[in-house]
Amino acid sequence: MARDDTASETPESHVRDLGTRARAALPALAVASREAKDAALASAARALRAGRQALLSANAADIAAARAGGMAESFIDRLTLTEERIEGIAAGLEAVAALPDPVGRLLDTTSRPNGLVIERVAVPIGVIGMIFESRPNVAADAGALCLKSGNAVILRGGSDSARSTALIVEAMRMGLAEAGLPEDAVQAVGTYDRAAVAELLRGAGGTVDLVIPRGGKGLVGLVQREARVPTLLHLEGNCHSYVHEGADLAKALAVIVNAKLRRTGVCGATESVLVDRAIAPAFVPMLAEAFAGRCELRGDAVAHALDPRIVPAGKEDWDTEYLDAIASVAVVGGLDEAVAWVNVHGSHHTDAILTEDRAAAERFLADVDSAIVIHNASTQFADGGEFGMGAEIGIATGRFHARGPVGLEQLTTYKYRVRGSGQTRP
């Protein structure tokens, strides 16, 4: 970030300084043309490609440190950049440039009997703090989406990806400068002191409008304790696939194998399979057979009795997001019990019903209180790209402002423009 840390700087003052710089960038960002924003993204993509050797070296150092720290292979994989992944990040920036500008969209217009014309128009949210973990590409994705939506972003990634993230942020800032936009539209927190995260969540002295915390259970408590500004939580995805008694069992099995095993580390991966009692004797052994050697199944007493390859589950399994080749299996009494189960044990992220019974499917879609409810498809479709949104900064698991994939539109708010000719209110 090319900034001198003075001896008197604390994590809090550092974050407040970033917030002040970000706020100063807002007026220019809010009125930036689409052309300027897209040019910044294209320049950043070029800079990333041109600097890929340096980025690979920095990433190798991050990986070496993580290995020395004994991190798991799944973690190392998320951290790792390759030529191909760097090209993917650059292409991602260009993909965001190709998306329509979400700022200035006319959301609706009303002409009042008194002649006032009232327009509701999309505007940026302001300064966004983004807290994420080890994937360095999130810095580019979040930076691109915030920039395109006219917001300034303060990125705070995991310390393990510090070297990689710094170079990605540098490329974004180079792109901004080349396009004549304020570099401070994209900044990174320069310390991994937890106090900096807490200060972001407190709003950094009134400079931060929104924090997007993307992470696991550890982050929940911190957000709950410290957040004083609005947050768009991207927390757990304890997703369910429910096999209703009216399911086509072969179709249901194919969908569930994909929902669990296509990638086990994504938030839309199914973690728990619910099976109606009526079809459990037929379906549970099919499930055990399909998953044998590929995925551990932990089931309730009924599931275990139906197939001994399903090991007994503990109580905590029903509320666990494994993000691994493990799934829980519970046998339920029917649709009502399945809906109640999902609403209690799920994380309101993505839940699916597999059935050929259309009425049952509609009841599930209506009654399950999740951001995404699915009939007869894989929960792994929970993704902004798959929803046609182009790109996403995460999946919102709260209820406010946005639910599900957070893309460009969700990163805007609105204001009312009222045009009159001297009207007074009677």
Added chain:
Amino acid sequence: MARDDTASETPESHVRDLGTRARAALPALAVASREAKDAALASAARALRAGRQALLSANAADIAAARAGGMAESFIDRLTLTEERIEGIAAGLEAVAALPDPVGRLLDTTSRPNGLVIERVAVPIGVIGMIFESRPNVAADAGALCLKSGNAVILRGGSDSARSTALIVEAMRMGLAEAGLPEDAVQAVGTYDRAAVAELLRGAGGTVDLVIPRGGKGLVGLVQREARVPTLLHLEGNCHSYVHEGADLAKALAVIVNAKLRRTGVCGATESVLVDRAIAPAFVPMLAEAFAGRCELRGDAVAHALDPRIVPAGKEDWDTEYLDAIASVAVVGGLDEAVAWVNVHGSHHTDAILTEDRAAAERFLADVDSAIVIHNASTQFADGGEFGMGAEIGIATGRFHARGPVGLEQLTTYKYRVRGSGQTRP
């Protein structure tokens, strides 16, 4: 609320109990038909009219207590119910019944190349805590809007209106019961201990999804300290009317007199008048003349020098919402200075420019960061009814989820319904 208070009940446990009851009401509310919700509102209106004598007596007792407590006349006025005002409250319930149901609106539909059909559909937010002050009608307005939007509401009004509010809530609950809907869709906090407000703001043990705090500066600090759930703030309205050098001065004056004096106690009332230096010698004396004897004007040195009826303002005047027959007047150097002034001293509520210069107006509308920006009309149009929204629960002054009037649509969130035929993600 017909509940026994046990000796062991604390304000916190009381509020958590209300939250638990409210959550239990949600599933039935979320799927309630428009007919049932409208019937509940119509029944509540009938109950209010039938019980108006009892309500007037209860209100008289509230007023007597407030007078004994030495409350100001403006406060007493807000507290007072009359036959006419009760009829207005009942008619307000019927007006909400006449509005379209905001739940289930199809916000958009996408058909993906793989055959998935993705719908975004409006759903209730959940349990809403509503904190308000002395106007008893807010209980009816908020109750009606929350019910119609499928939310359960926990009302916490000012202690001064306790007797009046209790009867209004009783009428709402009677209406719910008659329509076969859960009475606990509308509840009132049964204690005026501040700890109950804090517990609501903390989410009452995870039972509350959103709090709408509607009040003055005193509430800001409490919300800032205690809130752990999303809030839709309805705080100050330090609204500006800016007379640009290109204004039609007579038109501008008429608009400003209305913006300040139509009603001085509403949040959309103009509190501060900005006048371009170029037209100040002409306009400031016109303003002083029009307001003489009707409204105190506190001005900067230039304004005071132009007309001695304008008394010198103190520094705090620029940030003060008077809600009274007082306004501040500042002379500014032009559009840029006016925009900067409003963005610093305003409360991001409602701000207007008076000018015949269309380009200047468009810049003001673009650059002023307020929920409502107005060209050539009174700031007192800041009202859901005037915006064609039918009714409002307040004016949101934050940036998140909703800005400006909060009506039925703003009281909903959404979910995605995805319908497939066995799709798996490649």
